[in-house]
Amino acid sequence: MDAAARAVAEPTRREILRLVRDDERTVGDIADHFDVSRPAISQHLRVLADAELVTVRNDGTRRFYRARPEGLSELTEWMTGFWTNSLQSLAIEVEREQWKSKKADSKRTKK
Numbered sequence: 001m002d003a004a005a006r007a008v009a010e011p012t013r014r015e016i017l018r019l020v021r022d023d024e025r026t027v028g029d030i031a032d033h034f035d036v037s038r039p040a041i042s043q044h045l046r047v048l049a050d051a052e053l054v055t056v057r058n059d060g061t062r063r064f065y066r067a068r069p070e071g072l073s074e075l076t077e078w079m080t081g082f083w084t085n086s087l088q089s090l091a092i093e094v095e096r097e098q099w100k101s102k103k104a105d106s107k108r109t110k111k
Contacts, residue, residue: 001074003051008075012036013044017067020054024064 007013012034019030031041045065048054053071057064 001078004053004072004075007047007051007053008072010044010047013048016041016044016048016065017053020065021067021069024057024066026062026064030065 008017015033016030019025019033027038027042027045030045031038034041045054045056048065049056051071053068054065055068057066
């Protein structure tokens with residue numbers, strides 16, 4: 001999970017993941033979308049591959065990259081835990097406020 005979190009913390013790598021989410025792409029094709037050198041993109045791809053967020057397929061001298069969404073599953077589960085807890089806390093607070101409001105309305109109508 002730590003490697004995936006570090007990998008997606010960098011904006012260029014997040015954009016690379018978006019590019020390879022639905023289609024395989026070569027380093028050159030990916031590099032064409034950025035204002036950085038091919039070696040820099042290769043470095044980013046290496047980080048993504050080491051974090052198991054992309055797969056690499058060799059075809060002769062060309063390397064094709066594709067996102068591995070399951071590589072984000074542990075990080076996604078961890079982050080979902082925050083949402084779940086936050087949403088549960090929010091629901092409790094909303095229900096508490098609704099109860100207070102109904103109670104106050106009840107007191108006003110009794111007067």
